[in-house]
Amino acid sequence: MQVRKAVIPAAGLGTRFLPITKAVPKELLPILDRPMLQYVVEEAAEAGVEEVIVVTARGKESIASYFQPRPDLEARLAEAGSADLLESIRHVSTLADVSFVIQEEPLGLGHAVLTARNAVGHEPFVVILPDDIVHHQPGVISQMLEVSAQHQAGVIAVEQVPWETIHNYGVVDAEERGARTHFIKQLVEKPAREDAPSNLSIVGRYILPPEIFDCLERTPPGARGEIQLTDGIQLLLEQQDVYAYEFLGTRYDGGAPMGLLRASLEFGMAREDTGDAVRALVREIAGQLEQD
Numbered sequence: 296m297q298v299r300k301a302v303i304p305a306a307g308l309g310t311r312f313l314p315i316t317k318a319v320p321k322e323l324l325p326i327l328d329r330p331m332l333q334y335v336v337e338e339a340a341e342a343g344v345e346e347v348i349v350v351t352a353r354g355k356e357s358i359a360s361y362f363q364p365r366p367d368l369e370a371r372l373a374e375a376g377s378a379d380l381l382e383s384i385r386h387v388s389t390l391a392d393v394s395f396v397i398q399e400e401p402l403g404l405g406h407a408v409l410t411a412r413n414a415v416g417h418e419p420f421v422v423i424l425p426d427d428i429v430h431h432q433p434g435v436i437s438q439m440l441e442v443s444a445q446h447q448a449g450v451i452a453v454e455q456v457p458w459e460t461i462h463n464y465g466v467v468d469a470e471e472r473g474a475r476t477h478f479i480k481q482l483v484e485k486p487a488r489e490d491a492p493s494n495l496s497i498v499g500r501y502i503l504p505p506e507i508f509d510c511l512e513r514t515p516p517g518a519r520g521e522i523q524l525t526d527g528i529q530l531l532l533e534q535q536d537v538y539a540y541e542f543l544g545t546r547y548d549g550g551a552p553m554g555l556l557r558a559s560l561e562f563g564m565a566r567e568d569t570g571d572a573v574r575a576l577v578r579e580i581a582g583q584l585e586q587d
């Protein structure tokens with residue numbers, strides 16, 4: 296599948312991050328010094344995606360502001376000779392052509408994807424959840440596009456999770472078909488340990504054909520009265536093959552404070568400009584804990 300467009304749903308309420316999400320969109324919370332949203336736009340651009348459609352909500356206008364140029368700030372930074380900072384604020388607008396659609400009510404992830412229907416049109420596309428952050432080169436979307444091309448089918452990212460936590464996740468019932476790749480028979484939402492068909496849980500990366508939109512139109516509200524993307528994909532499975540792919544890389548749950556803290560520390564250690572300082576900080580804190 297040739298994929299040119301990515302949909303990034305960013306219209307949720309972000310309740311796990313209250314009270315900050317009263318005023319600041321979760322998707323703009325930083326890992327170190329960049330918003331989570333930027334990492335996923337970079338991942339899409341790296342995979343060759345040219346157009347990014349961000350689904351936002353009223354009250355989350357700062358998401359669009361983040362992608363707009365700031366000539367006043369640029370002029371100041373240029374005057375001050377801050378070339379690195381200047382490059383850092385320009386970089387985001389060079390990554391891809393970013394547009395926005397509004398989801399009027401947070402009626403679920405499936406509904407958010409459906410909101411982008413006109414912007415996507417009749418072509419395959421990628422969905423990336425900006426609070427599932429994965430550290431790896433090549434990025435998860437690049438990895439998945441290879442699998443999609445090989446099987447000429449949609450692909451969902453999955454990862455193995457401990458069996459005792461399986462009831463928290465959407466899980467695939469699938470047959471192994473090659474390295475890290477599984478043919479999906481069905482999707483099971485939050486199964487009990489004894490009913491779980493596998494411990495492969497769905498992660499927020501999808502390559503989908505445009506037929507998903509008709510399936511989402513037909514998807515009734517499920518858990519919490521929301522239209523679930525997994526329910527839409529379950530309908531899609533009646534007419535098309537979809538594969539699950541165990542990506543390479545570490546996933547961080549940026550949708551919750553502990554996950555974001557861990558991501559900041561690990562990304563900070565991995566980055567050349569901050570690695571030494573963050574390692575020293577972590578050692579210092581660990582030393583203090585040993586004295587307690």
Ligand code: UTP
Nearest residue numbers: 304305306307308309310311401402403404407
């Ligand atoms: P989550 O399931 O993490 O929901 O959504 P949430 O509302 O953001 O956060 P919690 O669970 O209340 O803490 C995953 C992604 O899908 C988007 C969110 O913005 C997030 O990026 N989403 C979710 C929508 O765009 N619309 C929705 O109706 C629901």
